[in-house]
Every structure is written in structure tokens, then in C-alpha cells.
Amino acid sequence: MSPNDSYQDKEDILSKTSIKEYIDKNWSECKKSGSGYKVLCPFHDDKSPSMHINDEKGLYHCFVCKAGGNLVQFIKEFKNLTYPETIEEISNFFNIKIPKRNYKPVGEIGLDKKMFDFNKKISLYFKRCLSDEQANLKPIKYLKSRGFSSQDIEENSLGFAPDSWDSITKMVQDKKELLNIALSLGLIIKKDGKEDFFDFFRNRIIFPIKNRQGNILGFAGRTIGDDKAKYINSKESEIFSKRKVLYGLGNFNKLNGRKPKYIFIVEGYTDVLMMNHFGLYNVVATMGTALTLEHANEIKKISNKVIICYDSDAAGIDSSFKNIDPLFQFGIEIFTLRLEDGLDPCSYLEKFGMDNFIQRAKKSNLIIDEYINYLKDKLIEKDLSINEVVDNFVSKIRFVQDYIQRDEFINKFSSSFSISKRKIESIIDKEFVKSEISSQKHNSNRLLGPEDIILKVFLEFIDSRDIGIMNKCSKIFNNIFHKEIIDIIKINPEAEASGVIGSIEEDATSSMLSDLVFTPFDIPNDRQLRGKLILDCIKRIELDSIKDLKRLINLRLSKDGELTDKDEKELLNELKDLIDREKQLQ
Numbered sequence: 001m002s003p004n005d006s007y008q009d010k011e012d013i014l015s016k017t018s019i020k021e022y023i024d025k026n027w028s029e030c031k032k033s034g035s036g037y038k039v040l041c042p043f044h045d046d047k048s049p050s051m052h053i054n055d056e057k058g059l060y061h062c063f064v065c066k067a068g069g070n071l072v073q074f075i076k077e078f079k080n081l082t083y084p085e086t087i088e089e090i091s092n093f094f095n096i097k098i099p100k101r102n103y104k105p106v107g108e109i110g111l112d113k114k115m116f117d118f119n120k121k122i123s124l125y126f127k128r129c130l131s132d133e134q135a136n137l138k139p140i141k142y143l144k145s146r147g148f149s150s151q152d153i154e155e156n157s158l159g160f161a162p163d164s165w166d167s168i169t170k171m172v173q174d175k176k177e178l179l180n181i182a183l184s185l186g187l188i189i190k191k192d193g194k195e196d197f198f199d200f201f202r203n204r205i206i207f208p209i210k211n212r213q214g215n216i217l218g219f220a221g222r223t224i225g226d227d228k229a230k231y232i233n234s235k236e237s238e239i240f241s242k243r244k245v246l247y248g249l250g251n252f253n254k255l256n257g258r259k260p261k262y263i264f265i266v267e268g269y270t271d272v273l274m275m276n277h278f279g280l281y282n283v284v285a286t287m288g289t290a291l292t293l294e295h296a297n298e299i300k301k302i303s304n305k306v307i308i309c310y311d312s313d314a315a316g317i318d319s320s321f322k323n324i325d326p327l328f329q330f331g332i333e334i335f336t337l338r339l340e341d342g343l344d345p346c347s348y349l350e351k352f353g354m355d356n357f358i359q360r361a362k363k364s365n366l367i368i369d370e371y372i373n374y375l376k377d378k379l380i381e382k383d384l385s386i387n388e389v390v391d392n393f394v395s396k397i398r399f400v401q402d403y404i405q406r407d408e409f410i411n412k413f414s415s416s417f418s419i420s421k422r423k424i425e426s427i428i429d430k431e432f433v434k435s436e437i438s439s440q441k442h443n444s445n446r447l448l449g450p451e452d453i454i455l456k457v458f459l460e461f462i463d464s465r466d467i468g469i470m471n472k473c474s475k476i477f478n479n480i481f482h483k484e485i486i487d488i489i490k491i492n493p494e495a496e497a498s499g500v501i502g503s504i505e506e507d508a509t510s511s512m513l514s515d516l517v518f519t520p521f522d523i524p525n526d527r528q529l530r531g532k533l534i535l536d537c538i539k540r541i542e543l544d545s546i547k548d549l550k551r552l553i554n555l556r557l558s559k560d561g562e563l564t565d566k567d568e569k570e571l572l573n574e575l576k577d578l579i580d581r582e583k584q585l586q
């Protein structure tokens with residue numbers, strides 16, 4: 001997250017536009033509801049309007065899927081455009097002139113760029129370490145044993161992180177900015193409570209993880225020692241999120257612009273690279289997580305069909321079924337490819353060659369057929385009752401958007417289990433009503449905590465943004481996202497809520513903020529009363545943290561015999577101070 005220098009211009013743009021008008025004309029008509037509007041949410045399979053629009057503030061928020069933000073974010077997501085394209089779209093639709101200088105997206109000139117550059121530099125370093133063959137026979141040997149040629153290693157910039165605690169730390173320790181970047185990318189780690197650092201990747205083969213543009217987002221490291229964690233990844237950062245990134249997308253440019261008919265989803269990094277080795281580039285893998293909606297969204301941009309090619313053991317089969325929900329939600333057709341003799345794709349390719357593999361892939365099964373067989377086994381083995389079988393099936397296919405396809409699946413299921421089609425349909429309808437009710441429950445009746453309330457006041461009332469109070473909040477807030485938002489408001493104290501939300505690059509944070517704006521809470525109109533509300537909330541936060549500290553101390557005191565007399569005395573003094581402070585506050 002970084003404050004946006006050009007937010008003033010953005011604010012100008014947003015003040016000349018209407019998010020309601022844009023949605024009315026480009027998506028679906030917004031219906032009046034309370035003081036704002038409601039419309040079907042385009043970002044999830046919405047049956048009742050769940051998206052709230054506040055045209056005055058220029059914001060949208062969906063309480064079901066948590067999509068939220070301002071007009072720029074809406075168009076970016078809705079039309080899948082880059083930032084400059086979005087500005088162009090706004091300028092055309094509302095017929096307003098926007099100076100060219102505003103076209104530069106924050107991400108390309110700011111922190112992101114610096115992070116990409118730094119990752120690239122480190123990747124080159126790891127690469128050099130690997131090619132320093134004298135010292136590194138072991139990693140090269142491992143890669144060759146897995147079938148990697150020198151060309152594969154070169155093309156995929158594979159590298160090696162030496163068995164050292166400080167090779168990267170040394171590069172950055174005297175350069176404050178680089179040190180901070182290395183820290184936020186998780187390449188170095190801070191020792192507990194000290195100004196000391198050490199390298200995160202040690203004695204590991206390094207796989208750079210790239211996005212479709214070829215930027216390095218992070219790394220995966222495979223141990224060649226006896227470390228228990230076989231693979232580790234870069235930590236989550238502004239540019240790297242396991243929920244979004246698919247390994248393998250970085251090589252899609254090798255398809256030379258051809259849109260693949262289908263995408264293979266395989267289990268791991270080496271599977272992706274070995275299929276690349278045989279000339280198949282439409283291959284991705286998640287990074288040790290189940291497939292998410294964000295992943296499915298990425299896939300949908302490229303193809304409507306996937307072939308899941310996981311191991312044929314029970315674990316592989318289970319995890320392929322876990323991918324059904326997000327893919328069906330995006331209307332993606334799913335096939336599974338189980339190779340003979342439990343071979344993984346690369347052993348199969350080595351044994352039978354590429355043409356044979358492609359022929360085999362063309363005969364993949366529809367995942368729903370495999371799933372029905374799986375449920376049959378579960379029923380026979382008495383792992384599931386017939387009711388549970390039906391529930392499981394319904395929970396999967398209720399996401400299928402295409403009615404003809406859904407009908408076909410229901411037919412298959414009803415003939416396999418001799419259950420009438422109407423029965424299944426009535427269960428689906430009931431499920432549907434249930435989910436609608438729960439989606440209405442989502443309509444924002446959550447209780448706001450004291451930090452939420454303070455933020456909501458700061459967001460919506462510019463005249464309440466007292467710098468002293470905001471500094472205090474930065475200090476006492478427990479939630480780091482809340483702290484970051486306070487910092488953004490401190491830098492842009494005149495920004496409207498939509499401007500603040502617009503200058504946040506992280507989806508999770510901006511969605512949390514729009515959630516806050518749309519969650520009803522009576523904030524007094526009188527400025528003094530608002531001030532009092534903030535002070536009350538601050539008091540609550542302080543009292544809560546005193547309570548936590550007291551609990552901690554009492555816990556330590558209760559452990560008889562583990563404390564020296566001196567420690568005990570100190571703790572009792574601390575406790576007394578806390579109780580005094582508590583009394584003062586109350």
C-alpha cells in the first residue's frame with residue numbers, strides 16, 4: 001500500500017463522474033434502496049441484488065463476496081482493464097478530458113516496480129550461485145536427475161540459494177531502502193526484537209515465480225538438505241499473494257498469442273516445468289494451496305476449459321475435487337486426466353512422448369463423472385449416507401451456471417443413484433433459498449468495534465481528522481491494516497472516502513474499508529459529539545489492552561515455582577500500575 005501522489009487528480013476525476021450512471025448503462029439498473037441503491041453484484045453469482053451503491057460517495061460494496069471500492073476499481077475489475085485503460089474508459093464514457101500525465105498507474109512507478117527490480121536482481125544472484133558449478137554439484141545433480149536440461153535451467157532462471165545465513169543480508173544491510181524492500185519481500189528476516197537479519201532461503205534450489213508480464217513476484221525454494229519443509233515460498237507481499245498467483249503463467253508468452261483450448265492444472269513446480277520441457281506451455285500449478293476464486297478468475301481470462309492432472313492416489317483425487325467449486329463458479333468446464341500406472345505427467349511424457357500424451361489428454365473424463373463414481377464408492381463403503389451423498393453432490397453443482405449443463409449433471413446423478421430428478425431439483429432450490437437468506441443476513445448488521453468506529457468517523461468526516469488524535473490512534477490500534485489506513489489519511493487529510501479507498505492497492509484492505517463505509521452506524525452530525533465518540537472509543541481500546549496485559553501477568557503469576565522472587569515482585573508492580581491506570585480511565 002502506498003499513498004498516491006496524484007490522488008488530488010483522481011479525486012477530481014471521481015467528482016465529475018457517477019458510479020450509479022456507469023453501472024446503470026454498462027451492467028444493470030441500480031434500484032433505490034434506503035438512502036442509496038442496490039444492484040446485482042457482477043463479481044459473484046448473485047441472484048438478489050447484493051451490491052450496495054452510494055452514489056454520493058462514489059462507492060460500491062458487496063457484503064457477500066466483499067468486492068468494493070470506487071469507480072476506478074469497479075471498472076478495472078468489471079472490464080478487466082489496466083489502470084490507464086480504465087482512465088481512458090472513464091474519460092470516454094463521461095466525456096471528460098483527463099490530462100495524459102495521470103495515466104501512469106501508481107503500481108508501475110512506485111513500490112511495485114522497486115520490488116520487481118529487486119527480485120530480478122536477487123534472481124540473477126541465485127542463478128550465478130547455481131552456475132558456480134564447482135561449489136554446487138549437488139543442486140545441479142538434483143535438477144538433472146529430475147530431467148532438467150541446461151536449457152530448461154537457463155530459460156526458467158532456476159537458481160540456488162547458498163547454505164549461508166547472510167549472503168543477501170550482506171548485500172542490503174547498509175542500504176536502508178533495499179533492506180526494507182528485502183524485508184517486505186521476505187528475502188531476509190529480522191531476528192526477534194533485534195536489528196539483526198538473516199537470509200530466508202538457504203541451501204535451496206530456487207524457482208522464480210513470474211506473472212504473465214514476466215515480472216518476478218516471489219520465489220519457491222526446494223531444499224537439497226534435510227530440512228523438513230521440502231518447499232517454502234516467499235512471504236505474502238504487495239506483489240505476491242498465493243491466492244492469486246499461478247505458477248506457470250510466466251511461460252504463457254511461449255504460446256505466441258495462441259489462445260489455448262484448455263489449461264492443464266498440475267500439482268507442482270517441477271510438473272509445470274517438465275511439461276514446458278516437452279513443449280506444452282498451457283500449464284499451471286497453485287503454490288501448495290487449493291484453487292481459489294482468484295485463481296479461477298485468472299484461468300477464465302485465458303480459457304474456458306481445464307484438465308486437472310493430479311496424482312492418481314486418494315490425496316490427488318481429493319484435491320482435484322476441491323477445485324470444482326471455484327471453477328464452476330466461473331463457468332469453467334473441468335476434465336480430469338488420470339494417467340496409467342499412477343504415472344505423473346513427466347514420467348508419462350518421457351515414456352510415451354508428447355503426441356501420445358495429447359491424444360490421452362483429449363480423452364480426459366468430465367470431472368463430474370469421476371465425482372459421481374467417487375460418491376458411489378463412498379456410499380458402498382458406508383463412508384457416507386445417501387443423504388450425505390446428495391448433499392455433497394448438490395453443494396458442488398449448485399455453482400454450475402449453465403442450466404443445460406447442470407441438467408445433464410443432474411440426469412447422470414439421478415440415474416446413478418436411482419433418485420428422482422425432481423427430488424434433487426427441490427433440494428437445489430432449498431439450498432438456493434438458504435443461501436439467499438444467508439446472503440441477506442450478510443447485509444451488514446455486524447457489530448463495529450472501537451477501532452472500526454474511529455476509522456469510519458475519520459473516513460466520512462474530514463473535519464474530525466485531528467492530527468493529535470490520529471497519531472494517538474496509530475500508536476494504540478491493534479489492527480495493522482487500520483494503522484496503515486490512518487497513515488494514509490494523515491498524508492492526505494483532505495481526501496474523501498473514495499479517494500482514500502482509491503489510493504489503496506491491496507484488494508483486501510480496500511474491501512475492508514468499503515465494508516466499513518457501508519455498514520450502518522449512527523455517527524452524530526455535531527462535531528463535538530463526534531469528538532466525544534472518538535475519545536470514548538479510544539478509552540475502550542486502552543481498557544481492552546489493559547485487560548489483556550492483566551490477564552497475561554496473572555497467568556505468569558499463577559505458574560508457581562517458575563518465577564524468582566525478583567520477577568514476581570516486578571510483575572506485581574506492573575499489575576498494580578495497570579490497575580491504577582484502569583481506575584483513572586474508568
Ligand SMILES: [Zn+2]
Binds near residue numbers: 064065067
Ligand atoms: Zn458480490
